[in-house]
Amino acid sequence: MDVTIVPNKLQGRVTPPPSKSQTHRVILAAALARGRSRLENVAISQDILATLSCIGALGAHWERKGERTLEVTGMGGIFQPGKELPHFDCGESGSTLRFLIPIALAVAGGGIFTGRGRLMERPQEPYIHLFREKGISWNREGDTLTVLGQLKAGDYELPGNVSSQFFTGLLYALPLVSGISRIVPTTHIEGRDYLAMTLDTLAGAGVTVTELHNTIKYFHITGKTAYKAMDYTVESDWSQAAFWYAANFLGGQITIQGLNPTSAQGDKAVASFYWKLARPGDVDLDMSQYPDLVPPLAAMAAVRKGTCRFNNAGRLRMKESDRLNSVTAALIALGADIREGEDSLTIRGRDSLMGGEMVDSQNDHRIAMMAAVSAQTCQKPVTILGAECVNKSYPNFWEHFQVLGGNIHGLVLR
Missing domain, CATH: 3.65.10.10 (Enolpyruvate transferase domain)
Known part of the structure; x- marks a missing residue:
C-alpha cells in the first residue's frame, strides 16, 4: 500500500x-509459567503474533479475551524432548528469534527457526560462538536455522555491544536448567534499559537474578526456578x-x-x-x-x-x-x-x-x-x-x- x-x-x-518490548517479555514469562496468566493492554502486531506463534510451538496455549486482553496457559518450563524439533516461525521479529533460541534449547533440546525479510541476516555471532563451545550444533541454510542440543548451566560470556537481546534470551532460559549460571559481559552493555525491563518482568514471574553492580561483574542465576503465572498490564x-x-x-x-x-x-x-x-x-x-x-x-x-x-x-x-x-x-x-x-x-x-x-x-x-x-x-x-x-x-x-x-x-x- x-x-x-x-x-x-x-x-x-x-x-x-502497548509497549512491544514489554509485551514480548511478559508473553514469554507467562508461557514458561505453571498456570494461567492474564495479560492486559496487549496489541497484536505482526511481531507479537510471531512470539505468540512460537509459544504455541513450545506447548503453551493462548487465547484473546476481548480486543486487548490475552490469557496464556503456560507449559511450566519443563524439559520436554520430542521426536521432532519444534518449528518456530519468527516472522521479521529479532526479539522473538533471539529470545526463543536459548529457551528452545532449555525446554525442547533445540528447534527449527524460520524468518522473513532481513531477519536471518541480523547478527547472531554471540550465540554461535557460545553454543559451539557448549557442544550445541548451529546450522543455517537460507532463512532456516536449526539449533540442536540441551542448554546447560555454566558460565556464558557475551559481548554487550551487539544487542542486549542475547542477554535476555539467556536470562529467560538459564533459570530453567539445573545448576548455577553466570552471564558475563565482556564489553560495555548497550541497551541496559532493555535488560532492566527483562529483569523487572522476571521478578514479576518469581525469577530472581543477581544483577551487575560495582563488585559483581556478572549476572548470577540459580537454576530450576519455577516461573509463576501472573496478572500484568502492559504500559x-x-x-x-x-x-x-x-x-x-x-x-x-x-x-x-x-x-x-x-x-x-x-x-x-x-x-x-x-x-x-x-x-x-x-x-x-x-x-x-x-x-x-x-x-x-x-x-x-x-x-x-x-x-x-x-x-x-x-x-x-x-x-x-x-x-x-x-x-x-x-x-x-x-x-x-x-x-x-x-x-x-x-x-x-x-x-x-x-x-x-x-x-x-x-x-x-x-x-x-x-x-x-x-x-x-x-x-x-x-x-x-x-x-x-x-x-x-x-x-x-x-x-x-x-x-x-x-x-x-x-x-x-x-
Missing part, C-alpha cells in the same frame, strides 16, 4: 500502543510515542496520553532529547542505548537551527532496514541536509522541507512513521511506498494519524 500525505499540522489526543510504548513527540516538534499540537514517566523503558529518554533539540545550536547525541529513537529524532533534527550529530549508532545497520542508510535516503527525498557516516548521522537543520517526492519505506515501520510525521513540515505532498509495514509494531498508526488530522490519500484501513 502506497499513501500520499498532504502537509497538514496534526492536533488532538493520542494514546500510543504504553515510549518508542512509538517518540513519533508523536516528533510531530509536536514539527508544529503539531498533540496530547500524548497513557505514558508512564517512571517506566523501565529506556526510550522514555525521548522527552529529554526533545528539549535538547528544541534549543538552537549544535548538539551531539550518543544513541548507543537508544537506537530506535534515531528515526523520530532525525525528523526533529532536520528542521531545527543547528547541526545535530547522532553518534554510536552502528547497530542501526542491522535493523529491518539499514537504518542509517534508509533514514538518510528518506530525509534526502524530503529535502533535508543529512550526511551518513559509518556509525553516525549528521543533520544540518533547515526551516522546512520541500517534499514532493516518493519515500521508500524499505519495509521498515520506523521509516514509514518518520516520513509521515515529517510530511507536516513539507511544502509539497509526500508519497510513502509500502506504508503497510507499520503493522509490524503499530497496526493503528495510520488510523491514529488520520484522527489527528492527517490528510492521507490512498489509505485502506482494515
Whole structure:
C-alpha cells in the first residue's frame, strides 16, 4: 500500500500502543509459567503474533479475551524432548528469534527457526560462538536455522555491544536448567534499559537474578526456578510515542496520553532529547542505548537551527532496514541536509522541507512513521511506498494519524 500525505499540522489526543518490548517479555514469562496468566493492554502486531506463534510451538496455549486482553496457559518450563524439533516461525521479529533460541534449547533440546525479510541476516555471532563451545550444533541454510542440543548451566560470556537481546534470551532460559549460571559481559552493555525491563518482568514471574553492580561483574542465576503465572498490564510504548513527540516538534499540537514517566523503558529518554533539540545550536547525541529513537529524532533534527550529530549508532545497520542508510535516503527525498557516516548521522537543520517526492519505506515501520510525521513540515505532498509495514509494531498508526488530522490519500484501513 502506497499513501500520499498532504502537509497538514496534526492536533488532538493520542494514546500510543502497548509497549512491544514489554509485551514480548511478559508473553514469554507467562508461557514458561505453571498456570494461567492474564495479560492486559496487549496489541497484536505482526511481531507479537510471531512470539505468540512460537509459544504455541513450545506447548503453551493462548487465547484473546476481548480486543486487548490475552490469557496464556503456560507449559511450566519443563524439559520436554520430542521426536521432532519444534518449528518456530519468527516472522521479521529479532526479539522473538533471539529470545526463543536459548529457551528452545532449555525446554525442547533445540528447534527449527524460520524468518522473513532481513531477519536471518541480523547478527547472531554471540550465540554461535557460545553454543559451539557448549557442544550445541548451529546450522543455517537460507532463512532456516536449526539449533540442536540441551542448554546447560555454566558460565556464558557475551559481548554487550551487539544487542542486549542475547542477554535476555539467556536470562529467560538459564533459570530453567539445573545448576548455577553466570552471564558475563565482556564489553560495555548497550541497551541496559532493555535488560532492566527483562529483569523487572522476571521478578514479576518469581525469577530472581543477581544483577551487575560495582563488585559483581556478572549476572548470577540459580537454576530450576519455577516461573509463576501472573496478572500484568502492559504500559504504553515510549518508542512509538517518540513519533508523536516528533510531530509536536514539527508544529503539531498533540496530547500524548497513557505514558508512564517512571517506566523501565529506556526510550522514555525521548522527552529529554526533545528539549535538547528544541534549543538552537549544535548538539551531539550518543544513541548507543537508544537506537530506535534515531528515526523520530532525525525528523526533529532536520528542521531545527543547528547541526545535530547522532553518534554510536552502528547497530542501526542491522535493523529491518539499514537504518542509517534508509533514514538518510528518506530525509534526502524530503529535502533535508543529512550526511551518513559509518556509525553516525549528521543533520544540518533547515526551516522546512520541500517534499514532493516518493519515500521508500524499505519495509521498515520506523521509516514509514518518520516520513509521515515529517510530511507536516513539507511544502509539497509526500508519497510513502509500502506504508503497510507499520503493522509490524503499530497496526493503528495510520488510523491514529488520520484522527489527528492527517490528510492521507490512498489509505485502506482494515
